[in-house]
Amino acid sequence: MPKFVLSFVVITTLLFQSGIALAVTLPPEQAVLRLYTEHSPPGEYLNARGKVSGATVELVELLLSRLDQPATIELLPWARAFARAQHQANSGVFETVRNAERESRFKWVGPLKMHTIGLYGRSDIFKGSNPSPLTNNKYLACEYRQSVHVNALKRLGFSEGRNLILTVNHGDCFSLLLKGRVQLVVLNEAGLAERQLQMQQAGHRLVMLQSLSQVQLYLAFSLDIDDSSIARWQQVLEQSYLDGSMRTLYQGIYSEQMISRLEQFAKAQQLQLP
Numbered sequence: 395m396p397k398f399v400l401s402f403v404v405i406t407t408l409l410f411q412s413g414i415a416l417a418v419t420l421p422p423e424q425a426v427l428r429l430y431t432e433h434s435p436p437g438e439y440l441n442a443r444g445k446v447s448g449a450t451v452e453l454v455e456l457l458l459s460r461l462d463q464p465a466t467i468e469l470l471p472w473a474r475a476f477a478r479a480q481h482q483a484n485s486g487v488f489e490t491v492r493n494a495e496r497e498s499r500f501k502w503v504g505p506l507k508m509h510t511i512g513l514y515g516r517s518d519i520f521k522g523s524n525p526s527p528l529t530n531n532k533y534l535a536c537e538y539r540q541s542v543h544v545n546a547l548k549r550l551g552f553s554e555g556r557n558l559i560l561t562v563n564h565g566d567c568f569s570l571l572l573k574g575r576v577q578l579v580v581l582n583e584a585g586l587a588e589r590q591l592q593m594q595q596a597g598h599r600l601v602m603l604q605s606l607s608q609v610q611l612y613l614a615f616s617l618d619i620d621d622s623s624i625a626r627w628q629q630v631l632e633q634s635y636l637d638g639s640m641r642t643l644y645q646g647i648y649s650e651q652m653i654s655r656l657e658q659f660a661k662a663q664q665l666q667l668p
Contacts, residue, residue, distance in 0.1 A: 427465040428485040429454065430475035434564045436588055436647050437489065437507075440469055449647045450489055450506055453640055454613065460630045471562045473540040483618045489611035491542040501619055503627040504612030507648070508655045509583040511543060511606045513550075517599040519577050534559060535578035536567035543580045546606050572596055580606065584648050635660035 431438045437450035446467045458465050470478070479487035480499055489506045490496070513535075535552045536559045537544050544560065552558040559576060561567055567579045568589060581589060586600070593600050613631075615624060634640045635656050644653050 424462075424464055425484050427458075427463055428478075428482065429465055429467045430470055430478050430485065430487045431467060431489070432472040432475055432564050433469060434489075434585070436585055438469065449643050452643050453506065453634065454488060456634060456639060456643070457627065457630050460633075461626060472538055472564060473562070476540055479614060479616060481616075483616055486613055486615040486619075488613040490614050491609050492612045492614070493542060496542075496614070499617075500614035501617060501621070501624045502612045502614055503624060503631055505610035505656065505659065506613060506631075507582075507584050507611040507652060508659070509609065509611075509649075509652050511546075511580060511582050511609050512602040513547075513578055513604045513606055514571075514581045514600050514602050515578050516571065516574075516593065517601050518597075520601050520603060533557065533577040534575075535580075536561060536570055536576040537580050538562065538564050538567060541580070542609075543606060547580070550604075568592075578603070582609070584652060587649075632660040632663055636664070 431446065431451065433439055434448075436448055438446065438448040441447040446469045451467060454467070468475075475487050476490065479485045486500075489504075492502055492504065515533075519533075534557055535547055537547055539560045539562060541564075547558060554560055559567075559570070561570075567576065568581070570576045571579045572592065581600070590600050613627070615627075640656060641653055
């Protein structure tokens, strides 16, 4: 038996006889983070190979890479994605509106987007002489379940079973609008250019009838994730705004106005640092 092998055997035997255990110190393995999103192009969708893709997905993947964080990203109907992130440990959902009602349910990183939400209709239905959709009950509005904008529509007088349809997926309402089955949908300016092109291909235009709100969309994490991890996420997100990475991913897809807003947000955050 070679000397070095014999020496190792002897030392190991002596250590165990002395009651001393040999231990190898390994770095703790990071648990796989489970992220959920919905079908909402151009930010999130399944590509031809069935992979979750989109401009916002690419930004989140960039942050995961910079954090060296193993993760999965799964696309689900919005209500299911939101519920999993709220009740499942080590998980998150993007992109979602941060408001007072949801504030205590998650830990927040963002904003990923900042834009205007509006109520839209088709140009062949809503012309200059048409009455406001809010004063005529014959118009049918559509929004997806668990959307923060459902309450906004209800405050405007829309109600399910009368003049409001609630769907499962984000894109369903726009499909119904294209087919003429509903007359009003809620859209944001982030994906408006693509929606406008689809509507023009159908021979019409999208018309904004009323501004509903100014919103910020965030990545929402389950409450069990420690605050130091949330702080690191926020740091790398803001860095992507400052170093041009976000602009590279968002440019040509989202509006220049929104990209500039995010960059200005990150610069303002840097000025607040001690």
